[in-house]
Amino acid sequence: MDNLTEKVAELSKRRGFFFQSSEAYGGVAGFQTFGPEGAEVKRKIENSWRETFSRGLGHREIEAPTIMQEDVFKASGHLDGFDDMIIECPECGTSSRADHLIEDNTEVEEAESFSTDQVEALIKEHDLECPSCGDSLTDVEVEDFNLMFETSIGPGSGQTGYLRPETAQGIFVEFPRLKEYARNQLPFGITQIGKAYRNEISPRKGLVRVREFTQAELEHFIDPEEDEPDIERVADVELMLYPVGEQEKDDGEYVYATVEEAVEEDIVESEWVAYYLGIAKKWYKEIGVDMDRFRYRQHNEGERAHYATDCWDAEAEVDGDWIEITGFAYRGCYDLKKHDEYSQNDFTVFKEYDEPEVVEKKAVDADMGYLGPEFGDKAGEIKDKLEELARQKPEAFEADKVIVEVEDEEFSVPSEKANFSVEKTEEHGEQILPHVVEPSFGIGRIVYTVLAHAYDEEQVEDGERTVMHLSDRVAPTEVAVFPLMDKEGLGEKAREVADKLRSEGLSVKYDDTGNIGRRYRRQDEVGTPYCVTVDYETLEEEAETVTVRDRDSMDQKRVKIQDLAEHLK
């Protein structure tokens, strides 16, 4: 369908799915508000995610603040490395993303992976111009622009804080407490659904590139040497994969493989990543992502995040563009290691050996009563050297005398004065840094994909209808109830039916304004799967039947009120 983006945007604004925020004040690019229908779709997708990725896998969810202190992002690498390349037109002052400028105006792809120098050279080579005023940008410097929103915490000059650029850091920094909660047993998974923020240089309209967005992230902490995913669970799930090798070919093709095959044939390097590709594929399908406009694409080396060792994106196609809706990354021990180094806390987990291991500990207990008088102010350093030697070259103590070198001078110490000994101790385990597997979902983009893939325009008897073929699992309203007209007891009966359906747990909308045809169109546009109409037949018959109209087929059939809830479920 042509112009799907514009059509979805128009419908979303009119019907209350999503729209530019604060438009009464002109709005600011990159901020969108979910209206009543959109907020309901979003919530249903979040709840379904929670069921699938948190509760369903035995993981637990936490909720951390969105503002975090500077130290955290020094450690995580975001303060230094979370940049986009920016170029500012000296003539009109417009800022542009330098890599996008190249991609939009040359044959070059993935310019994000280049250095600022390379990007400057490409701009010069192609003589690129400011997209706003047309002035030449060939001699303009390309700079790094940090994408975090900064703020100040507390009064006075305060303390610098940032709005988190990913929810993940809120989980990582709490690892010392979370591991206690998990009683120090790997593996365990922690999830979080919450806001994250990126001060994009040029946000797009709609939900695809916004400055404030909702992430659903799962951090699965594993022992890389011991823990394996339950591949069996998803072995047969078919994946549509687009590995780097194929992307680099001129006639590159998708590789179709089951999760099991993808692992066995090493198409997906990490079996943990493959496992989650399988779990997620089933979920996307359930919530209504069109599998004919969906693929898993492997990251090439340049675009991979600073922490990731292997990374695949789930991508959905809308209007010819492939949108990243989820990133699956094997983050290794990058994050926990950094926080372990930068903070005053312990981010390791004690890993018990199957059997205690006997470790030989070599030590000396040098006789200072001898070393002192004998070597004077060198005695301390000689003692240190003896200890070093005990660890590195214990056999040296087998001779009568031990020779150590201090400041280019050799000293000879009788072995008996060194008191060399070997102690055997039992070690029950060691401290290890867990590795992290992370599926990271962009909820807003998934909402957008689901809406765009549900959108359709159809020729029907009395003209054209716009219909949202939303999955039952995400449709904001499950059933709409209409009286033919609000008179002669029809409205009363219809409200009664609506209340009855509500009490049976369905989400119901009552509508009695306008003609029936228009009410059907209204519900088609917000994706309500069923409409129920109370008419004169309902009142006349003893059996009390109503008309049930199916959104997709538009078929109508009469159902008894008493069987209605059952029929709809």
Added chain:
Amino acid sequence: MDNLTEKVAELSKRRGFFFQSSEAYGGVAGFQTFGPEGAEVKRKIENSWRETFSRGLGHREIEAPTIMQEDVFKASGHLDGFDDMIIECPECGTSSRADHLIEDNTEVEEAESFSTDQVEALIKEHDLECPSCGDSLTDVEVEDFNLMFETSIGPGSGQTGYLRPETAQGIFVEFPRLKEYARNQLPFGITQIGKAYRNEISPRKGLVRVREFTQAELEHFIDPEEDEPDIERVADVELMLYPVGEQEKDDGEYVYATVEEAVEEDIVESEWVAYYLGIAKKWYKEIGVDMDRFRYRQHNEGERAHYATDCWDAEAEVDGDWIEITGFAYRGCYDLKKHDEYSQNDFTVFKEYDEPEVVEKKAVDADMGYLGPEFGDKAGEIKDKLEELARQKPEAFEADKVIVEVEDEEFSVPSEKANFSVEKTEEHGEQILPHVVEPSFGIGRIVYTVLAHAYDEEQVEDGERTVMHLSDRVAPTEVAVFPLMDKEGLGEKAREVADKLRSEGLSVKYDDTGNIGRRYRRQDEVGTPYCVTVDYETLEEEAETVTVRDRDSMDQKRVKIQDLAEHLK
């Protein structure tokens, strides 16, 4: 119970309800993380709120961004007026809230309602000192400190944005679109659950005064002349009220009244506010707020927010402190009027008259061909005066000549040259500004209240137990399943029971570590209402019974596995 605050904090940290964020980095005051158990309680409270205040009342929920542009807060009054009084010690640099300093060290109450000058005078009068270093603060200036977190949106110098200090503004600014969505029909209600931010000068430990928190707000837009709440629905709900009149007495007492009495006896001025006090009272009770530690307190004039005309707080008592957990405000048309004035958009709603009204429109169409030559450069002003006269004193045009005064000079105009006429037009309605009724809930404080009111220490046979008597509606886990030991098929059977209960929709925890007594204690501490134990009897009997242990009574009884889900529900 003594030291309830510390006890709840200790348990919350140990068991994963809530704790200081980023403690590995020392943390920053005013930011708390909900651990797995606390996040679950919070989510359940939010869902229950949604059922009660949004879906249950036919309102709709939206989701707006947390970052909003400066213009919005210029209009809302937050940029100028959302301040606390701060005093900075010139000796040690510690910033304190000036009003708290007075309240903590003198007999003066509600110092927040005073001006900075009054506060300075009180500090001088009582010779107050810096709470940190003890230096005198008598000659130090008290300043206003704006509580909004500021940030910069976009590259370069950017555009100033603020983290919203209340979710409400995200609803108000979208009113032009929301009224369309409601087809311009009042009344309608819009809700939102989301983060709000206040850069508190001195946050407290725990969840009571934090810098980032979750609000659940309901903005009910009404026609103040037409719309009335469904008082019947809550007429009999009993309220414990603490009106301003009683607060001012030395021996002031609570007033016990039903919602109906509170309205009839004018204890609560706005019946809309009284209506929501009733709805909310029932809800607090359901989620486990202890009604013996609860009251509704009326705001006095000084503490009322800049927009509110009548305001009541729901307050809960913990450790002798009364904590505001909800504010109920009749905001009038304050917010919509401001946004209507400051923005380029229309925040009014067209109100149709029952019958069209005939309106007489008086006008003149002065003959400038006459006025011009006759009065020269005064002609324009004379024309304006004639128009004014037509509206204010139409009978003047009945005479042959009309006299108007311009700049102290009288001019006489022949009536025929004024072309006075009366046109009758039919008006079908008028544009009105809706009024707003707002219950605003602090979710974190409600979570805290529910935890603190559930906390208990009890003497039991084998010592003391800590138990959280959480309501079934908010307990993170509904049932825990234990095998007596994880051997001889007991573990297997217990896991089977756990899976069966999960499939019946219960939230279940499986635990097989430690002795049974310790496992009971663990579940008591996270408030799990039921523990189910699989023992040898389970395996031996044909009927397959398990032990069900009740958290509160600690009674145990045997129930058949097949009846278990039914029994627990």
